[in-house]
Amino acid sequence: MSVPSPSLPPGSRQSSWVQTARLMHDAEGFLAKNVARYGDPFSSAIRDGTVVFTGRPDLVREVFAAPTDVISPYAPTHIASVLGPHALILLTGSAHKHERAMVMPLFHSAHLSTYTRAMVEVTRHHASQLPAGDFNSLDLCQRIALDVVLRVIFGFTDPRRHQQALALTLDFVGAIHPLSIFFDAMTKHLPTVGRLARWPKASATLAAFLGAEISRRRQPDHVPGHTVLDLLMGIRHDDGSVLSDDDICDQLRTFLVTGHETTAGGMAWALDAVHRDAAIGDRLHDELAGITSSDDVEGLEAMGRLPFLGAVCDEALRLHPVIPYVPKRVAAPFSLDGRELPIGTGIFVASALAHMNEAVFPEPWRFRPERFLERKPTAFEYFPFGGGAKRCLAAGFAVHEMRIVLGTLLTHHHFQARGKPLYAVHHGISRGPARRGPLTNLPTTT
Ligand code: HEM
Numbered sequence: 146m147s148v149p150s151p152s153l154p155p156g157s158r159q160s161s162w163v164q165t166a167r168l169m170h171d172a173e174g175f176l177a178k179n180v181a182r183y184g185d186p187f188s189s190a191i192r193d194g195t196v197v198f199t200g201r202p203d204l205v206r207e208v209f210a211a212p213t214d215v216i217s218p219y220a221p222t223h224i225a226s227v228l229g230p231h232a233l234i235l236l237t238g239s240a241h242k243h244e245r246a247m248v249m250p251l252f253h254s255a256h257l258s259t260y261t262r263a264m265v266e267v268t269r270h271h272a273s274q275l276p277a278g279d280f281n282s283l284d285l286c287q288r289i290a291l292d293v294v295l296r297v298i299f300g301f302t303d304p305r306r307h308q309q310a311l312a313l314t315l316d317f318v319g320a321i322h323p324l325s326i327f328f329d330a331m332t333k334h335l336p337t338v339g340r341l342a343r344w345p346k347a348s349a350t351l352a353a354f355l356g357a358e359i360s361r362r363r364q365p366d367h368v369p370g371h372t373v374l375d376l377l378m379g380i381r382h383d384d385g386s387v388l389s390d391d392d393i394c395d396q397l398r399t400f401l402v403t404g405h406e407t408t409a410g411g412m413a414w415a416l417d418a419v420h421r422d423a424a425i426g427d428r429l430h431d432e433l434a435g436i437t438s439s440d441d442v443e444g445l446e447a448m449g450r451l452p453f454l455g456a457v458c459d460e461a462l463r464l465h466p467v468i469p470y471v472p473k474r475v476a477a478p479f480s481l482d483g484r485e486l487p488i489g490t491g492i493f494v495a496s497a498l499a500h501m502n503e504a505v506f507p508e509p510w511r512f513r514p515e516r517f518l519e520r521k522p523t524a525f526e527y528f529p530f531g532g533g534a535k536r537c538l539a540a541g542f543a544v545h546e547m548r549i550v551l552g553t554l555l556t557h558h559h560f561q562a563r564g565k566p567l568y569a570v571h572h573g574i575s576r577g578p579a580r581r582g583p584l585t586n587l588p589t590t591t
Contacts, residue, residue: 151487154197156188165192169323169571172469176200176498185498186482193220196491197481198470200498202505202525204481208473208494209525209533213237215479218535219472219491227321227574228402229395231388234535237476244388244396245538247380248373251297252539260297261445264546267292268553275586279563282416282584283577287409289550291315294404297542298397299358300372306358313351314401320347321402323571351401355394373400402574407467408543410577411529413567415461415551418512420562420584425514426555428453433556448552449545456514458547462529464512467575469497471531496528559587 157164157179167175168191176198179187186199199205208216214237218224224235233244250256271288291311301307320343361367362378369375377393388396419426432454436447448454470493475486486492501509505526506516530537537543554560563585567578 151485153188153195153486153490154186154482154484155183156190157183159190161190161192164189172571172576173497173501173569176470176495177501180498191491193223194489194491195487196472196493197486198493198495198498199481200495200500200502201482202499202502202523205494205499205525205528205532207481208492209528209531209536211479211533213241213534215475215477216473216492216533217476219474219493228398229391231392231395232399233396234399234403241534243382244377244380248376248396249538251371251373251376252542254541257449257542257545258442258446260293260542260545261449261549262442263296264293264549265445265553267296268550269557272554272558275558277586279583279585282567283409283413283579286412286416286550287315287405290405290409290412290546291401293546294400294408298373298400298404300370300375309354313347313354314405316343316347317351317398318402318406318573320344321573323573351398352394355397356390359390359393373397403537404539406573406575406577408546410465410467410572410575411458411462411543412547412550413578414465415458415547416554416560417562417567417578417583418461418464419457419551419555420560421566422512425457425512429457429555433552445549449548451548451552452518453514454548454552455544456517458544458551459517459527460512460514461547463500463506463517463527464510465569465576465578466496466500466529467577468529468531469576470495471528471535494528494531499526499528502526561585561587 164175168189179189179198180200185201186197186204189196189198199208217237218235224232228234233241233248236244268289271285271292275285288311291314295301295307295310295314299307299310301310322344358374359378362369362374369379374393374397377388377396380388419429432451433448436444436451473492473494475488475490475492477488479486481492500506503509505522524532528536530540530543562583564583567583569576570579
C-alpha cells in the first residue's frame, strides 16, 4: 500500500511579504477572507514558512490532543531571542511537564482567593491616580495587571524593588517588536530603529535585575516564599541538580510578559465594551450592587463568582482574543483533515476564527455576554487560552483577575466612553486594543 505524500490544504499564492503584512494589519479580516475563499483549514505563506490555519472544532480538538513533541511551539528560535531558549512556552516533552507541574499550584483554583485582596487594592490604587478627564484604558489595565503579577512572581517586600521591576518590565515589553514571531527580529533582519533600537538596553537591564534577584535569594538567610521565583529555584532535576540562573531568568521573562499584557488587553476590551452599551452597564451595576455593601473577604470572593460579570469577561475574550491564533508547528508525522502535513509546517489554531462561528455564536460580531449564560461552548469552540498540554497554566487566575479588576473599577469609579470604539493592533506578544484614550474619568461617587 502506498503512503500518501505530505500535502497542504488550498491557500493563496500571494507573496509571503504581502500575506504577513495582511495578517499583522488585520488578523480577523485576513482569516475571514481566506476561509471564505479556500475553506477551513487553509494554507498561507508567511515570512518564515508555510502555515495551516484552522478554527474548526473537530480539527482544533486533534491539534490540542497531540503530544508536544508532535505538535510543538512555532518559531522557537525567534521566541527564544525574546524570552530565552529555556522559556516554558518553548519546552516540550518531559522537561515541559516537570517545570509546568512545579509552578501550577500557584495558579490552582483553590489558591486564587489569596490574591483577591491584592487585586482589589492594586486596582483602587492605580485608578485613584487617574487624572480627571480622558485616559487610556489599556495603560491603566497594563499597570494593574503587571502590578498584580509581580506579586505572584516575586512577592517583593521592598516596595522599591517592586517599582523597579515594574518599570523595567514595561520597558522590556515596550521594546518587543510584534514581528518577532516571524523574524529573528531582535537581532538580525530588521533595521534597528524605533522600538528595536531600545531592545538591547531594555533586555540587558532586565536580565541584570533578574540575575541580582536570583543571587539574593540564593543567600542562606533567604526564607523562600510562595512565589513563582521561589518555586522555580526549588525545582530539582532527576539527578538532584537545580535550574541554572539562565534557565530561571528565561522563565521569569516568560511569566512577566505572558502574565500581564494578555490580561491587560482582555480587561481593556471589557472595560470599553461595558461603557458603550448602557443595558450591559446597568445590568452589571445591579449585579455588583448585591455584594458591594461589604468590603470583606466574602464579599470580594462573591464578586469573582458573579455570573454576568463572568460572562462579560468571557465575551470580551471571545470577541477580541488577545492571542488570535496559537502558533504551533508540526514536529513529527501528523495528519489534519485527512492530509499528512509536511514536517515543519506551522499550524495556527485560530480562536479568532472559531469564536466567529455563527453556528456556535449567533450574531458573532455583537458583544452579547448573555450567550455564555445560555450555553457553555466546548473547549474546541471557545479557547482564548489555547488548549491541550500547553494550555495557559494561569487561565483560572487570569479570569479571576479580570472579574475582580472590572468589578472593582465599576463599583468605585465612574467612567464614560468617548469617541470611536477601540480597534485591535499587535502589541509585544498579543493583539489588544490600540493605545487611544476613549474613556473619560468622571468624579467618583464613593
Ligand atoms: C487573559 C489573559 C491570558 C490569556 C488570554 C492567555 C493566553 C495564553 C495562550 C493562548 C497560551 C498558549 C497556549 C497554547 O499554546 O495552547 C498561553 C500560554 C501561557 N500563559 Fe497565558 N494567557 C493569559 C494570562 C496569563 C497569565 C496571567 C500568566 C501568568 C501569570 C500566563 C502564563 C502563561 C504561560 C507560562 C504559558 C505557557 C504555558 C506552557 O507552555 O505550558 N498567562 N497563554
